[in-house]
Amino acid sequence: MRAVGPVVVGVDGSTSAQRAARWAAREAGRRKAPLDVVHASLWPVVRTPGGWLVQGGHQALRDAANAVLAEAVATCRAEEPSVEVRGHLVTASPTAVLIDRSREARLVVVGSRGLGGFTGLMVGSVGVALASAGHCPVVVVRTGADATASLTEGAPAEGPVMVGVDLSPLSDAAVDFALRAATDRNVPLLAVHAWHNPVDSDFLTHLLTADVGWDEQRHRAEQALLDRLVRWREEYPEVPVEVRVVPERPARALLTTAGSEHAQLLVLGARGRGSVTGMLLGSTSHAALHHAPCPVAVVRNPVG
Incomplete structure (x- = not known):
């Protein structure tokens, strides 16, 4: 960064x-x-x-x-x-x-x-x-x-910083940016992983082959998300981190969660020049940028 x-x-x-x-x-x-x-x-x-x-x-x-x-x-x-x-x-x-x-x-x-x-x-x-x-x-x-309630009077927002995570290195830069933002604001980080069709996710495809129910699948996905965040939790030990796995289309999951949690910033990842991936796929990015109830940060992964 x-x-x-x-x-x-x-x-x-x-x-x-x-x-x-x-x-x-x-x-x-x-x-x-x-x-x-x-x-x-x-x-x-x-x-x-x-x-x-x-x-x-x-x-x-x-x-x-x-x-x-x-x-x-x-x-x-x-x-x-x-x-x-x-x-x-x-x-x-x-x-x-x-x-x-x-x-x-x-x-x-x-x-x-x-x-x-x-x-x-x-x-x-x-x-x-x-x-x-x-x-x-x-x-x-x-x-x-x-999105502007806290801006008009200059009062600091109290909601968490929220980041979309896709369980791959493509989210790394966004996670780092989000944790820095949470640190600067002295608020928690809410990390959200969402999907609509589990078959689209390699990790969740594996889960489907196992004889486990939805609660167990969600638990395993949450653990994978926590594992993905270990590196940054060590770098930012002062930031409380909550993970959430949502079985919904990414755009809907992000917008609904950002609104219900009163997020003060939504952070999404991007990679490559002109190519958007992970939580920022096509309609998802447009939906977040057009309809999010808070400022939206798009963070390019330097690795691409």
């Missing part, structure tokens, strides 16, 4: 982006990291010997963008005065800018809905692009009432 570099947040003047900015400021404070606030837009420009210039009549767009950035920077500084906050105005595609900055960042944060420079930030564009192609963990701060 990248230990250096800034936390980066993309802003566009929307309410969603303001919430993401406040979340990012608090996260930067927990990590004792600088915070880069980035507003990216594409304006009509011309190339001159001195560089790129906004064409006449469009200076108002740049002025408006500067105002958006200044407001976001002020919001972050007010939210977390101890954090070094740096504003960046960029004339480029928001997706390209944030993916590029993810190379050096320890975390990139965006809201779940956007306008202005981040038009179409409905997770299906910038958010999903970052989740699948970013070079560091990506957090999408959901805008639902439950």
Whole structure:
């Protein structure tokens, strides 16, 4: 997991982006990291010997963008005065800018809905692009009432950090990130393994061949999940860990559990460039990013 570099947040003047900015400021404070606030837009420009210039009549767009950035920077500084906050105005595609900055960042944060420079930030564009192609963990701060209740007043959430685990090394980076987040927040970790069709799981396929009932199968799966977490429980002995095996489609299991447990962060794993796996398979990732009742972190496995 990248230990250096800034936390980066993309802003566009929307309410969603303001919430993401406040979340990012608090996260930067927990990590004792600088915070880069980035507003990216594409304006009509011309190339001159001195560089790129906004064409006449469009200076108002740049002025408006500067105002958006200044407001976001002020919001972050007010939210977390101890954090070094740096504003960046960029004339480029928001997706390209944030993916590029993810190379050096320890975390990139965006809201779940956007306008202005981040038009179409409905997770299906910038958010999903970052989740699948970013070079560091990506957090999408959901805008639902439950997801932002703790953000509006600045009060810390009390629910656990939740992580989806698929009983393979592909979840390792997500587990490490989730335990770090739980440590920083002084809350428990809830590790969830879910499946819809047990035949799809090698481990559970083996269970089906055994003459045991569902209770025994669940017990064995829970033990396998605990065994998978042994390494990190030794590294983070102060974090209470609960494991849960849910016989349900991953998306439904994750969303239902995150809601019932009032999770303050849902962490999912990803591997490879543009390839998502484990608890983040196709519709599962989209469901979590669009409907989770809390911020969602997508953590790329560096091994791929």
